[in-house]
Structures are given as structure tokens and as C-alpha cells.
Amino acid sequence: MSLLAxxxxAVGYRRGRRAPLTLVADVDLSLAAGELVCLVGPNGAGKSTLLRTxxxxxxxxxxxxxxxxxxxxxxxARERAQRLATxxxxxxxxxxxAARELVALGRHPHTGWSGRLRAADEAAIDAALAAVDAAELAWQPVDQLSDGQRQKINIARALAQEPQLLLLDxxxxxxxxxxxxxxxxLLQRLARQQGCAVLLSxxxxxxALRHADRLWLMSGDGTLRAGAPEDLALGGALSTAFRSAGLHYDALEGKFVSLQPRSGGPxxxxxxxxxxxxxxxxxxxxxxxxxxEPGCERAARAAVKVLQQGWELRLGSSRRRCESLESLLSALAAAPVD
Amino acid sequence: MIRAQWRWPGATLLPGRLHSDPLQRQRLRRALLQGGLLCLVLALFLLSLMLGSVNIPPDEVLRSLSRAGAGESAWERIVLLIRLPKALTALLAGAALGVSGLLMQTLFRNPLAGPYVLGISSGASLGVALVLLGAGGTLGVTLVAGLGLGGSLALAGAAMTGAALVLLLVLLVARAVGSNMTLLVLGVMLGFLTSALVSMLLYFSVPEQVQAYVNWSFGSFGTVSWRELRVMAPLLLAGLTLAALLAKPLDALLPGEQVAQGLGLNVRRARLQVMLATAVLAGTVTAFCGPVGFLGIAVPHLCRSLAGTSCHRTLLPACMLCGAALALVAALVAELPGSNLVLPLNAVMALLGAPVVIHVLLRRRNLRRVFAS
Incomplete structure (x- = not known):
């Protein structure tokens, strides 16, 4: 059974007397416990608005x-905060x-009016810190942590809420x-080990393609497609969604390349x-x-051979050794055009 | 080498767990800070009963307090009728201003926020100005002549009315406005509006009235007698109690409104509660003691530096004690013990307090850490 359904x-903004601005309409979604879902899409597609909703x-x-x-x-609001952390x-x-005091804020939906922490709360705080591998940071001042460490502490704060669903923007x-x-x-591990559902944009x-169990793909035209990352890539949905963003999804390589026209260079x-x-x-x-590939030398202007140490550049009958790719490129650029 | 091995003698009396576990160590450190501040406040309170235009020895002060003296001696009258209400006023007003400054700095996440950013003191000033300047030459000056007896309750009433009206306006706006920053700017604008009205009134007033208004704006703890204290003390105690109950929502507000909402906090309700507590505290102090400005901004910074934390469970009591201590010192110095002169309170407070705050902030260098942008 799905946890979130x-x-x-339909998601968007009410704008007073004007008609509401709808970013996504008529969407059915479901999210199961232990699942990591990535919400992807070009800028302005409404990812943050959907998350806020x-x-x-x-x-x-x-x-x-x-x-x-x-x-x-x-x-x-308090009951929601016990089940859902953002x-x-x-x-x-x-x-x-101290980092631990920030994590302790996550216990707010569970404590009484005074915010006093009981033994169970202290245990939940320590467990949250351990879950993000930050137990040794507990007594460091938050402002002296690196950005990455601080974000781990933030995630620990959300975990201290003991949520069923973790939302991250x-x-x-x-x-x-x-x-x-x-x-x-870390998020993938949390979904697997803590059994909470994780949704992040x-x-x-x-x-996202590497770690997500499923993708929610917002194309910016008001539709949302859900599926395994590989299905969306193979079916062409990914490349369609990002075409307008000047990106092209190279299905063979499994990566995105910018749509700049390839120069018909040498x-x-x-x-x-x-x-x-x-x-x-x-x-x-x-x-x-x-x-x-090797074997097309006839058409090639030059040939490059990767050596144990450095590179060998063959231009016609001359051979040159290059110590770095930078020097290789400049040697190629300086070569006479045939 | 011997110096390096010196340990605080009390440490040997404590179980080893206390200084190895960081949680216990932190609690101990904070308890020591609160205890130290409490002792300081008690000592200053006693001192302010002893010192003044006449210096009274401590045993006489204690005898007067316990009413052990036979008959009403002059010293007893000085202690019970003048110095005790004044010291109590300084104690309560200092605590109130320190706490309301903390509330505003947390709510607006701004190091320059103080008790008066909501325009409350400007509202009170307008009320006072209307009574002193607008009520026509004779009444205003008569009031001034009777100041300290009949006049000061009337002035306080006018100031309370002005502060309450401004507060009502701000609260109404706060219900409609989503952002705290907008609210902050609105409060400052309201302040400008009311000061403009006060300037207009001042411009068309006779010199005696202007002098009376300026005297009020200097601030003083001495105009509060037992009669006024009977109104002021319950109001301030109620405000302080409300503030003390807000430690948890205030902590939730530290990482910003969005996170606070995610923690299940009703941000709008918390904001109204914080503003109400601030208004009761700052409005009451302004009504009875005039616009005492410096404490509210300085005390929270001082306490954060000393306690090394932004958590309100520690900061709220620390700000009460620290505010009370600073107010008592300022009142003592303004009195110039041994002389008949009395200096303007606001000026003394800033002259004494600003160097202390600057010193602490520069030495600890953590202002930027607290309010990093």
C-alpha cells in the first residue's frame, strides 16, 4: 500500500480575482515506504510548488x-510534523x-509545551545523528561546520522528527x-534502512538517474510522468522534457549533453x-x-596515442610527446592545416 | 607547570561524569552563568538601597526592610518609600526590556531589532506628547508640576493608550501580512509617522511644555512610587510570564519561518504571542519610565556572547537577570551617590553599557556567527 497518495x-497558485495559475493538473501520484523518488524537470515546471503542496x-x-x-x-500542523519532515x-x-541542539529542534512536534526532552527524545536525537554519520559532530557549533556537514545535520534534524515521509527541496x-x-x-541508504519514503527535487x-527508485518527471507543459529512470530514458520522455532547456539526453551514453551544434572540426x-x-x-x-576509432587514419588529420606516461601526437610523419592534455591540445591547435 | 594543573576546586567535588559528558558540562556551564547573574542582581539590589544622596549602612537597610526599627526614622522612610520602589522598578523594567529585545531579535532574525521596532515607544511618546503639549498650556504645565504624584499615573495612562493603539494597528497588519520583514519595515514606518506628529506638537508648544516632554524622554526609574508600582508590576510580571512560556516556539523560529512551519509550529499564532508579550513589556516600561532605549538592543547580544548559545531556555532567564543588573547599575550611577545631582537615565545607560557591549562583542567576535546573512 502506498504511504502518500x-x-x-492540480497544483498552482491562487491569484485573487484572476484565474488561478495551474502548473500541473490532473495528476495521480503514489509513494511507498522505503522508496526514493526524485522529482526532476526543467526550471519553472513547478517542482517546488508541488513539494510545498x-x-x-x-x-x-x-x-x-x-x-x-x-x-x-x-x-x-503538529500531527503532520510527526509524520512528515521537510x-x-x-x-x-x-x-x-551545537549541532545536537539543532537536531533537537526536530523533536518539537513530539514534546510538550515547554519543549523538555525526555530520555526517548534524547535517544531519537542520537539515532538521527548516527543515521547520517555525524555522531562526532554533535557538539560542534553549527556555524563552524562545512556546508556539506551542515546539510547532514539538517537531514538529521528532519530524521529526529521520526517521519514516515521525508521531503527535500x-x-x-x-x-x-x-x-x-x-x-x-545518504538519502538512498535512509530510504532502505529507516524504511521512510524519501521524495526530493x-x-x-x-x-537522480543513478540513485532514484523512480522519477517523477515534470515537463513544464503541465504533465507529470512517473516511472523507473531507465524506462523514462529509453522511452525518450527525458529528452523530450529537457529539449527546451537546451539539453539533449544521450540515451547510449546515459548522460546529458548540451545541444550546441557539434562543429564539423578536423x-x-x-x-x-x-x-x-x-x-x-x-x-x-x-x-x-x-x-x-583507430583505422580511420586516412581521413584523420592527426593521431593521438595514449601512452603509460603522457601522449604521443602524430602529425603526418612527425611525432611529438605531450605531458598533459593541455599541451596536447595546444600542439594540435598550432599544427599546420593540411 | 603548576598553573597548568590547577583545577577549579569545586570540580573535584563533582562526579566524574559531569565534566566528561558534554551534555552535562553544557548544563553545568549554563547553570553557573544563571547563578552568577542572580547573585550579581541581588548584590546590586542591596547596593541600590544603600547608596544615594545619603548613604545608609547595610544593617540599617536590612532593619528597615524587616520593619524592625521602632517608629519611622528618616532612613527607614528613605529606604521604604523612595529607594525600594525605585530599585524594584529598575529590576522589573530592566528584565522586561532585556527580554522584549530578545523576542524582537529572534522574531525578526535581525541584530538591530529592539523592543521599540514595532513603533510601541513612538505610540507612547505620542500619547505623552498629546497630554503634555496638546492639552493646552495650563493643564500640561500643571500636570508637570504635579508629576510624581497625580501626574505620572495620568502620563502613564496616556502613554499606555498610545502604545496600545499602535500595537493594535501593527497586530491588525500582522494578521494580513505574511512576511516578518514587511512587518519590520511597517513598524519602523509607523514609528516615523508618530514621531512626525510629536515633532509637529513640539514645534507649536511653549518652552515649558517642551522641557516637560524632554524630561520625560530622558527616562527615569525614580518617578514610580508604590502607587504606580501596583499597576506596573502585575503588567510586567504577566508579560515576563508570557515570554517565559514562549521558549519553545522561539527556538523553532531560529532557523527561519519555513523550518518552523515544518516543525508543526503555528507561525502566525506564535508571532502574535511574541508581539503581544513585547508590547506589554515595552509599552508598560515606556509608560512608567519613559523611552529607555539602550537596554533592549544590548542585553540580548551580551547574553548570547556570555552564554554562547541562541537557545531561549538559557537566554530568556539570562536576559531577565542581565537586563535587571544593567538597569540597577545605571540607576545607581545616574543618582551620583553622595550628591544631590541626578543624571538623565538614558544617557548614563548608554555611556556605561555601550563600551561593555562593544568590548564583549569584539572579544568574542560572534555577532556575525549569530546573524550570518
Whole structure:
């Protein structure tokens, strides 16, 4: 049975006397416990608005959202906070506080009027810190943590609410690539181990494709398609959704490339295999060269061979050794045009 | 080497768990801070009963307080009728201003916010100005002549009315406005409006009236007698109680409204409660003591620096105690013990307090950490 279910949902903004602005209409959604779902789509498609609606902060224009069978928007705010936790995008500033005190805020929906923490609350706080691998950060001041550590503490704060559903809006957008990957892996692990449903919006399609159990794809034309990432990629839905954003989904490579027209530049033959060859290909393509497999030397202007240390560049009868890809590119650029 | 191994003697008396577990250590540190501040306030309170134009020895003060003295001596009258109400006023007003400043800084997440950002003191000033300046030459000056007896309750009433009207306006706007920042700007604008009206009144007034108004705006704890205290104390105690009950919602507001909402907090209701508590505290103090400005902004910064935390369970009592201590010191110094001179309270408070706050902030360097933008 699905934990979160929405039927005939329309999401958007009421605008006083004018007709409401509908971003997505007539959508059926479901989300099961233990599942990690990524909400993807081009900017302006309404990802954040949908998340705000599913978080209960905003009423839907039509339809009903239920969380474990109960109407989400009829629920008391405190009761909702016991079942559903949110992490919004951007770094959170809390003033002078130890990481553990920030996580302790997550117990608010469970404590009484004075906010006094019982033994069970302290245990939940420690468990949340341990779940995000941040037990050793507990007594560090929040403002002295790195952005990535701080976001982990934020996620621990949400976990301390002991939610059935965790909603995150761009939880890693301002972090570097390694931290983004770490946060995604962490969320995937939380869904598997803690058994809560995780829904996050993300700009990072490659990470979303790699970690999500399912994608909710908003195309920006008012539709939402749900499915396994691979199905959406193979069926062409991904490339259709992002076409307008100037992106093209390369189904073979499994990655997005920008739709800049490939220059019909000179051809370079590439000899070699493995990681070094793959990065050499990237560098050549970025330099505007057409890379071909060995055997097409006849058409190629030059040939590059990947060595143990460095590269060998063959231009006609001359051979040159290059120590870096940068010097290889500049040597190619300086070569006479035949 | 010996110095390095020195330990606080009390530490050996405590079970080892206390200083190894960081949670216990933190609690101990905060308890020590509150205890220290409490002792300081008690000492200052006693001191302010002893010192003044006449200095009274401590045993005489204690005898007067316990009413053990036979008959009514001059010292007893000074202690019971003048210094005790004044010290109590300073204690309550200081606590009230410290706490209301903290409430506003947390609600607006702004280090420059103070008890008066909602325009409350401007409303009170307008009320007072209308009585002193607008009521026509004779009545106004008569009131001033009777100030301290009949006049001050009337003035307080006018100030309360002005503050309450402004508060009502702000609360009405707050129900309709979603953003705290908009509210902050609106409060400041209301302040400008009312000060403009006061300026107009001042411009068309005779010098005696202007002098009376300026005297009121200097601030003083000395104009409050037992009669006024009977009205002021319950109001301030009610405001302080309400504020003390708000520790949990205030903590939830620290990471911002969106997170607070996600924690299940009814942000609108919490905002109204915080504003109501601030208005009762700041409005009452302004009505009885004049616009005492400095404390409200400075005390929360001082306490955050000393306690090293933004959590309100620690900060609320710390701000009450610290505000009371600062108000008592300022009242003592303004009195210039041993002389018959009395200096304007607001000026003394800022002259004494500002260097202390600057010193603490520069030494700890954590203002930016608290309100990083």
C-alpha cells in the first residue's frame, strides 16, 4: 500500500480575482515506504510548488493528498510534523547552537509545551545523528561546520522528527559534486534502512538517474510522468522534457549533453583504452575535434596515442610527446592545416 | 607547570561524569552563568538601597526592610518609600526590556531589532506628547508640576493608550501580512509617522511644555512610587510570564519561518504571542519610565556572547537577570551617590553599557556567527 497518495491533483497558485495559475493538473501520484523518488524537470515546471503542496504548506487547486490514509491538508500542523519532515533548499542559519541542539529542534512536534526532552527524545536525537554519520559532530557549533556537514545535520534534524515521509527541496544544490553524491547516497541508504519514503527535487539529473527508485518527471507543459529512470530514458520522455532547456539526453551514453551544434572540426584518430583514453576523448571533443576509432587514419588529420606516461601526437610523419592534455591540445591547435 | 594543573576546586567535588559528558558540562556551564547573574542582581539590589544622596549602612537597610526599627526614622522612610520602589522598578523594567529585545531579535532574525521596532515607544511618546503639549498650556504645565504624584499615573495612562493603539494597528497588519520583514519595515514606518506628529506638537508648544516632554524622554526609574508600582508590576510580571512560556516556539523560529512551519509550529499564532508579550513589556516600561532605549538592543547580544548559545531556555532567564543588573547599575550611577545631582537615565545607560557591549562583542567576535546573512 502506498504511504502518500494523490488523486486528480492540480497544483498552482491562487491569484485573487484572476484565474488561478495551474502548473500541473490532473495528476495521480503514489509513494511507498522505503522508496526514493526524485522529482526532476526543467526550471519553472513547478517542482517546488508541488513539494510545498505535498508538505501541506499550500492547498492544492484540486484533488486530495493522503498520508497513510489521512487527508494531509485537513491534518493539524503538529500531527503532520510527526509524520512528515521537510528540508528546504539553501543553507540554514540558526545562530549559536551545537549541532545536537539543532537536531533537537526536530523533536518539537513530539514534546510538550515547554519543549523538555525526555530520555526517548534524547535517544531519537542520537539515532538521527548516527543515521547520517555525524555522531562526532554533535557538539560542534553549527556555524563552524562545512556546508556539506551542515546539510547532514539538517537531514538529521528532519530524521529526529521520526517521519514516515521525508521531503527535500534541492537538498544539495549549492554543494560541490562530491558532497552532492554523498548526500544522494545518504538519502538512498535512509530510504532502505529507516524504511521512510524519501521524495526530493533535484537539478542533478545524472545523480537522480543513478540513485532514484523512480522519477517523477515534470515537463513544464503541465504533465507529470512517473516511472523507473531507465524506462523514462529509453522511452525518450527525458529528452523530450529537457529539449527546451537546451539539453539533449544521450540515451547510449546515459548522460546529458548540451545541444550546441557539434562543429564539423578536423578528425583525430585516438589509440588507447581505459580511463585515460576516455578523458582524452573528452578533451579532444571539447577542443572541437571529431574523434574516430583507430583505422580511420586516412581521413584523420592527426593521431593521438595514449601512452603509460603522457601522449604521443602524430602529425603526418612527425611525432611529438605531450605531458598533459593541455599541451596536447595546444600542439594540435598550432599544427599546420593540411 | 603548576598553573597548568590547577583545577577549579569545586570540580573535584563533582562526579566524574559531569565534566566528561558534554551534555552535562553544557548544563553545568549554563547553570553557573544563571547563578552568577542572580547573585550579581541581588548584590546590586542591596547596593541600590544603600547608596544615594545619603548613604545608609547595610544593617540599617536590612532593619528597615524587616520593619524592625521602632517608629519611622528618616532612613527607614528613605529606604521604604523612595529607594525600594525605585530599585524594584529598575529590576522589573530592566528584565522586561532585556527580554522584549530578545523576542524582537529572534522574531525578526535581525541584530538591530529592539523592543521599540514595532513603533510601541513612538505610540507612547505620542500619547505623552498629546497630554503634555496638546492639552493646552495650563493643564500640561500643571500636570508637570504635579508629576510624581497625580501626574505620572495620568502620563502613564496616556502613554499606555498610545502604545496600545499602535500595537493594535501593527497586530491588525500582522494578521494580513505574511512576511516578518514587511512587518519590520511597517513598524519602523509607523514609528516615523508618530514621531512626525510629536515633532509637529513640539514645534507649536511653549518652552515649558517642551522641557516637560524632554524630561520625560530622558527616562527615569525614580518617578514610580508604590502607587504606580501596583499597576506596573502585575503588567510586567504577566508579560515576563508570557515570554517565559514562549521558549519553545522561539527556538523553532531560529532557523527561519519555513523550518518552523515544518516543525508543526503555528507561525502566525506564535508571532502574535511574541508581539503581544513585547508590547506589554515595552509599552508598560515606556509608560512608567519613559523611552529607555539602550537596554533592549544590548542585553540580548551580551547574553548570547556570555552564554554562547541562541537557545531561549538559557537566554530568556539570562536576559531577565542581565537586563535587571544593567538597569540597577545605571540607576545607581545616574543618582551620583553622595550628591544631590541626578543624571538623565538614558544617557548614563548608554555611556556605561555601550563600551561593555562593544568590548564583549569584539572579544568574542560572534555577532556575525549569530546573524550570518
Amino acid at each position: 494523490a488523486g486528480g491533483l 505535498l508538505a501541506g504548506l499550500q492547498r492544492p487547486l484540486a484533488g486530495r493528498v493522503t498520508l497513510a490514509g489521512a487527508d494531509l491538508h485537513a491534518m493539524d 528540508v528546504w533548499t539553501g543553507p540554514v542559519e540558526v545562530g549559536l547552537m 534541492e537538498p544539495a544544490a549549492w554543494l560541490d559534486l562530491a558532497r552532492r553524491a554523498e548526500i544522494m547516497a 533535484s537539478h542533478d539529473l545524472e545523480l 578528425t583525430v584518430a585516438l589509440h588507447g583504452s581505459g580511463t585515460a583514453a576516455s578523458w582524452t576523448r573528452r578533451a579532444l571533443e571539447r577542443g572541437g575535434y571529431r574523434v574516430c
